[in-house]
Amino acid sequence: GAVVSQHPSRVICKSGTSVKIECRSLDFQATTMFWYRQFPKQSLMLMATSNEGSKATYEQGVEKDKFLINHASLTLSTLTVTSAHPEDSSFYICSARERGGTDTQYFGPGTRLTVL
């Protein structure tokens, strides 16, 4: 089956630093990748949708200058949290939709970010 990986799985950083999270589709090409944020015991909130080779589309209320998304290839999207603050601590999950496939999104295992 389709597999999506994320790296790192956990990251702890100091306030003010930037953190990059990678999302890879391992056995398929993904024209569209999605980035979600999940607060403890809450649902997933879509942050942005990224299409390969074009700018990401951000959901209302999500700061595009703070959460930089790059989707440079059909198998890799990155989310960079710039100048991270403690309130950015969260579980970040990506998903990918297969090129030419169905509408099914395949989810990565998530990255837990803790900002001290």
Place this chain on the structure above:
Amino acid sequence: GDSVTQMEGPVTLSEEAFLTINCTYTATGYPSLFWYVQYPGEGLQLLLKATKADDKGSNKGFEATYRKETTSFHLEKGSVQVSDSAVYFCALKASSASKIIFGSGTRLSIRP
């Protein structure tokens, strides 16, 4: 706008009990409906889906039927196991959109 409402948890059951987690939705047109499961510390896994009215999605003993008339997609399992303990999310995707809208999630705990 489109939305998903699912029963609040936590739900605690004994092993081999019957499970129902209610889910209703609001959407225009004919969305696709999904149940995702999230095990502790992991990302989401697609459990089952249905793409049109009266479709039944099933997987690992879980079932859900797309009911257009009641705008529901309740998740059921006849006999739960301890390994079913997880958070379950009901979700929809409008036919004209790419994003998935999730319910708030229901935490399920199964006692041995």
